[in-house]
Amino acid sequence: MYELFQAVLNSDEKTVLRQLIDALNVSGKRYFLRNEILQIFADYCQQSQKPAYFYHSSSVGKLIQYTHEIILEDECSWFVVRPRIASQEVWQLTDDFTSFKQMTPQALLDVSDRLVNRYQDHILEIDLHPFYEGSPRIDDPRNIGQGLAFLNRYLCSQLLSDPQHWLELLYLALDKINYEGIPLLIGDRIPSGIQLAKQIKLALKFLSQRSPEEPYEKFCSHLQELGFEPGWGNTVARVRETLELFERLIYSPEPAILETFVARIPAVFRVVLISIHGWVGQEDVLGRDETLGQVIYVLEQARSLENKLREEIKLAGLDYLGIKPHVIILTRLIPNCEGTCCNLRLEKVEDTENAWILRVPFAEFNPEVTNNWISKFEIWPYLETFASDAQRELLAQFKGKPNLIIGNYSDGNLVAFLLSHRLKVTQCNIAHSLEKPKHIFSNLYWQDLEDQYHFSAQFTADLISMNAADFIITSSYQEIVGTPDTIGQYESYKWFTMPQLYHVVDGIDLFSPKFNFVPPGVNENIFFPYSQKSDRDAHLCTQVHELLFSSEDAQIFGHLDNPHKRPIFAIATFTTIKNLTGLVECFGKSQALQEHCNLIFVASKLYPYEATNPEEAGEIQKLHDIINQYHLHDKIRWLAMRLPSRDLGEAYRVIADCQGIYVQFARFESFGRCILEAMISGLPTFATQFGGSLEIIENQQNGFNINPTDLEGTANKILDFLKECDTHPQHWQEVSEWMTQRIHHRYNWHSHTNQVLLLTKIFSFWNFVAPENNEARDRYMETLFHLIYKPRAEKILEKHMGG
Numbered sequence: 001m002y003e004l005f006q007a008v009l010n011s012d013e014k015t016v017l018r019q020l021i022d023a024l025n026v027s028g029k030r031y032f033l034r035n036e037i038l039q040i041f042a043d044y045c046q047q048s049q050k051p052a053y054f055y056h057s058s059s060v061g062k063l064i065q066y067t068h069e070i071i072l073e074d075e076c077s078w079f080v081v082r083p084r085i086a087s088q089e090v091w092q093l094t095d096d097f098t099s100f101k102q103m104t105p106q107a108l109l110d111v112s113d114r115l116v117n118r119y120q121d122h123i124l125e126i127d128l129h130p131f132y133e134g135s136p137r138i139d140d141p142r143n144i145g146q147g148l149a150f151l152n153r154y155l156c157s158q159l160l161s162d163p164q165h166w167l168e169l170l171y172l173a174l175d176k177i178n179y180e181g182i183p184l185l186i187g188d189r190i191p192s193g194i195q196l197a198k199q200i201k202l203a204l205k206f207l208s209q210r211s212p213e214e215p216y217e218k219f220c221s222h223l224q225e226l227g228f229e230p231g232w233g234n235t236v237a238r239v240r241e242t243l244e245l246f247e248r249l250i251y252s253p254e255p256a257i258l259e260t261f262v263a264r265i266p267a268v269f270r271v272v273l274i275s276i277h278g279w280v281g282q283e284d285v286l287g288r289d290e291t292l293g294q295v296i297y298v299l300e301q302a303r304s305l306e307n308k309l310r311e312e313i314k315l316a317g318l319d320y321l322g323i324k325p326h327v328i329i330l331t332r333l334i335p336n337c338e339g340t341c342c343n344l345r346l347e348k349v350e351d352t353e354n355a356w357i358l359r360v361p362f363a364e365f366n367p368e369v370t371n372n373w374i375s376k377f378e379i380w381p382y383l384e385t386f387a388s389d390a391q392r393e394l395l396a397q398f399k400g401k402p403n404l405i406i407g408n409y410s411d412g413n414l415v416a417f418l419l420s421h422r423l424k425v426t427q428c429n430i431a432h433s434l435e436k437p438k439h440i441f442s443n444l445y446w447q448d449l450e451d452q453y454h455f456s457a458q459f460t461a462d463l464i465s466m467n468a469a470d471f472i473i474t475s476s477y478q479e480i481v482g483t484p485d486t487i488g489q490y491e492s493y494k495w496f497t498m499p500q501l502y503h504v505v506d507g508i509d510l511f512s513p514k515f516n517f518v519p520p521g522v523n524e525n526i527f528f529p530y531s532q533k534s535d536r537d538a539h540l541c542t543q544v545h546e547l548l549f550s551s552e553d554a555q556i557f558g559h560l561d562n563p564h565k566r567p568i569f570a571i572a573t574f575t576t577i578k579n580l581t582g583l584v585e586c587f588g589k590s591q592a593l594q595e596h597c598n599l600i601f602v603a604s605k606l607y608p609y610e611a612t613n614p615e616e617a618g619e620i621q622k623l624h625d626i627i628n629q630y631h632l633h634d635k636i637r638w639l640a641m642r643l644p645s646r647d648l649g650e651a652y653r654v655i656a657d658c659q660g661i662y663v664q665f666a667r668f669e670s671f672g673r674c675i676l677e678a679m680i681s682g683l684p685t686f687a688t689q690f691g692g693s694l695e696i697i698e699n700q701q702n703g704f705n706i707n708p709t710d711l712e713g714t715a716n717k718i719l720d721f722l723k724e725c726d727t728h729p730q731h732w733q734e735v736s737e738w739m740t741q742r743i744h745h746r747y748n749w750h751s752h753t754n755q756v757l758l759l760t761k762i763f764s765f766w767n768f769v770a771p772e773n774n775e776a777r778d779r780y781m782e783t784l785f786h787l788i789y790k791p792r793a794e795k796i797l798e799k800h801m802g803g
Contacts, residue, residue, distance in 0.1 A: 156258055661721070698742075
């Protein structure tokens with residue numbers, strides 16, 4: 001960046017930069033983000049009649065393209081530039097435009113504090129960098145999120161460089177694997193790695209003389225005499241393949257061999273999935289609006305994990321020992337459950353043999369609070385005692401320790417940290433959606449937002465859990481490090497200020513192999529292509545069609561004068577981020593869209609008085625105002641209801657029968673479960689360009705990723721597609737088929753579960769062979785928990801207690 005700044009200041013373009021800063025000053029603001037900066041620069045180029053190349057290709061144009069933030073002070077300007085993904089730099093430019101220099105993040109955080117009049121000397125600095133020093137890390141930002149592949153390559157290189165040392169480590173790792181005290185894989189007759197290598201040759205010679213299909217029970221005693229315990233396979237062929245893989249790994253290690261061998265190791269039997277904030281059930285309830293997608297995710301992940309573990313146990317030859325997988329979804333028990341089963345301690349997960357929902361109540365501080373559902377923003381005071389109570393319940397339920405704990409969302413991840421730290425169990429984090437990047441300036445103005453959101457507790461919990469986790473799985477690459485144009489969700493924790501509380505000067509190592517891109521799937525028994533007519537229920541199809549297009553009900557608003565127009569379909573909750581009002585306004589402002597289409601959307605409420613918070617009430621009222629303003633009553637259908645999963649799956653297909661489209665209009669979407677459901681059902685899907693959907697609709701991005709702040713541009717994109725469909729009737733079908741196949745092959749639970757279990761085994765081994773930094777890191781996290789998080793949570797509790 002030095003050369004680029006130099007090129008600007010040593011040329012006539014210095015005048016352009018000065019005029020641009022003047023234009024920013026005229027606005028009266030002091031803090032500018034990338035979109036504002038680009039818009040002001042574009043306006044300047046147009047007003048100054050600059051040639052077309054200047055915006056992108058001039059030196060100052062390149063500088064502005066790299067700039068993500070500008071802060072103006074009286075004596076200087078501060079630039080946050082991002083020359084490449086996952087790499088941000090701070091530069092200070094003097095007000096006379098004669099000098100510039102690179103500054104530290106600490107200096108920028110002080111400037112930010114002064115900007116909001118909350119600067120203080122000697123503020124606490126949080127720096128996690130020392131705990132990642134010396135650990136293997138990814139070099140190329142393009143490979144961020146591929147930690148598993150990186151660790152496989154690294155471990156194989158170590159095996160090659162010091163084979164005898166690493167053979168002993170492999171032996172020790174395998175030797176400690178057991179199930180409830182029953183030794184697996186290696187018995188006490190094999191005392192070392194060298195002896196293990198020798199015994200493998202004897203075992204392979206023995207197996208070569210047996211029938212490949214012979215079951216393990218018939219030859220197990222001979223293998224045990226050689227020192228091999230159960231777990232290598234269920235037949236001669238399977239045991240032989242696994243031993244051959246291990247032998248190849250010893251003598252010619254390659255990443256593919258390591259991955260295949262590790263995948264066969266029976267090391268995971270009990271798994272905990274944590275989804276704290278409740279309303280986790282299977283009938284009449286699937287989370288509240290703020291947690292609906294997460295609850296569905298966790299239930300489907302539990303089913304998939306239990307099925308996969310059962311398959312692994314059988315292939316390892318352990319089912320004859322009576323070993324069974326055990327999966328528990330840990331959530332809170334809600335005494336005032338409003339007619340649901342959320343007050344039941346234990347509930348079996350449907351379509352599983354041994355997966356359960358275990359509900360543990362919050363400790364009773366104020367029963368008027370703890371006996372009821374609690375919002376995710378208010379839950380923080382109860383998590384420490386919940387973790388202690390849950391630990392006892394889990395150990396009793398499992399009759400032993402789990403092998404893997406998976407946290408979900410900020411609260412579940414914090415409890416996963418507490419449990420895994422106490423039990424010495426592998427911890428996996430799934431954020432789903434980090435609140436900090438969703439709420440712009442939420443860290444800078446945290447004190448003003450504290451009464452409503454309690455971000456000081458949440459952001460601290462995020463820092464603790466993401467650094468304590470053994471591995472983190474994300475649904476998309478951008479969730480970690482964004483795009484060339486946008487900051488990633490985890491990247492936003494790299495450095496930031498919480499004025500008068502602390503500065504984070506290095507909050508996370510984005511190049512750590514702990515980050516792994518493992519997208520979820522969809523339930524293909526419920527969500528499947530509209531063209532699979534034989535799998536569809538004709539009665540349900542008719543019923544859902546009537547519901548969407550013509551039924552009258554107190555919870556349905558609007559009617560369709562011409563129900564034969566192409567339908568635009570949407571599903572959203574009432575938040576400013578989900579931006580359902582933006583979609584309706586886009587539709588209302590476009591006469592052309594109204595001529596071609598009807599708009600049908602499903603939301604959970606119809607009137608402001610039904611809202612559970614002021615934001616929701618405001619969005620509902622705004623939607624009514626837009627409908628009235630643009631006279632849309634005969635062009636829309638607003639279904640204010642929660643559709644059961646079976647009905648929802650058919651709703652997507654009914655819209656596809658009519659060759660409709662699905663539109664996801666969020667201002668930001670970390671991933672978007674509804675996008676997967678719509679696409680696999682065969683609906684051409686338009687989705688926001690801000691977030692993970694950019695990767696879901698990867699190869700079609702120019703046509704189907706939309707900017708929800710550009711209403712006219714979005715309407716034109718949709719209209720261009722519809723005109724193409726009218727001109728070439730096969731176009732809709734081609735796009736529909738592409739989207740179905742994209743989800744079917746890339747986003748499925750089978751692949752997701754395989755990756756999660758493989759990550760668990762690899763990181764368990766990695767922690768076994770290199771535990772040094774983890775211990776120091778965990779002590780640091782404990783300090784943050786007790787000295788920062790707990791005091792913030794206690795302030796929320798005081799409020800709940802009426803203080």
